[in-house]
Amino acid sequence: MNARRRSDDRTATIMQAALDLALEAGYAKLSMEAVAARAGVGKDTIYRRWPSKALLFLDAVLSSRTTGLEHPYTDDIMADLREVMHRAVDLLARPPWGPLYRDLIGEAQHSPEVAAALIERFIRPQTADTLARLKAAQEQGQLAPDVDLDLAFEILSGPLYYRLLITHEPLTPAYLDRVLQAVFAGMGPRS
Structure with a gap:
């Protein structure tokens, strides 16, 4: 699997984790730490793509x-x-x-x-x-x-x-x- 494909897969996994957690606990309780744990990635991986929880959530919702x-x-x-x-x-x-x-x-x-x-x-x-x-x-x-x-x-x-x-x-x-x-x-x- 090439690096681009792996990155796209990781991005999709992170966004799905954010959506799942938001549906389970609500957006207010969504945290980057919880998303990282659910997606099986480090917080740095998330912060490289999204500078804030709000922008991650926006991408996740609009991509869904x-x-x-x-x-x-x-x-x-x-x-x-x-x-x-x-x-x-x-x-x-x-x-x-x-x-x-x-x-x-x-x-x-x-x-x-x-x-x-x-x-x-x-x-x-x-x-x-x-x-x-x-x-x-x-x-x-x-x-x-x-x-x-x-x-x-x-x-x-x-x-x-x-x-x-x-x-x-x-x-x-x-x-x-x-x-x-x-x-x-x-x-x-x-x-």
């Missing part, structure tokens, strides 16, 4: 599952958004990713470095994909030409984060359908 949230392009913007929102809710509504993502957002509130990395690596790409899909729908006449697409994105995202982070009410397909119906009532083409 962030694909599959790209928008399809059909002739039905609402169906396309519904499909992606349902996949996102499926990911966020249950373990392991939901609790880990909530912890990551919590850490981002205290760490500008984590917040910037989370925005750059996850939030911004998801936002760009959704805005591109909304723009295409607007150009096809599926949305009113004067709809503020940035605001529409925020209105679509807000209810998910509200339930995920504030009320902890269930994120269900039926709830998403209600959100989409409400938003699209104001965004559709005007006669």
Whole structure:
């Protein structure tokens, strides 16, 4: 096995150990020492890759599952958004990713470095994909030409984060359908 492959394997083992420990004890109790022991490596090995527990956790969470949230392009913007929102809710509504993502957002509130990395690596790409899909729908006449697409994105995202982070009410397909119906009532083409 070459050195690069061994390093990649070790990195994956460390990130999996961090995820497992965070799920078992919570992010607040996660420590570099515990991760090193679980992964069977020295703390120096971890600190060479990640200068802090927060950045290790960020990499571990974002490496665990962030694909599959790209928008399809059909002739039905609402169906396309519904499909992606349902996949996102499926990911966020249950373990392991939901609790880990909530912890990551919590850490981002205290760490500008984590917040910037989370925005750059996850939030911004998801936002760009959704805005591109909304723009295409607007150009096809599926949305009113004067709809503020940035605001529409925020209105679509807000209810998910509200339930995920504030009320902890269930994120269900039926709830998403209600959100989409409400938003699209104001965004559709005007006669």
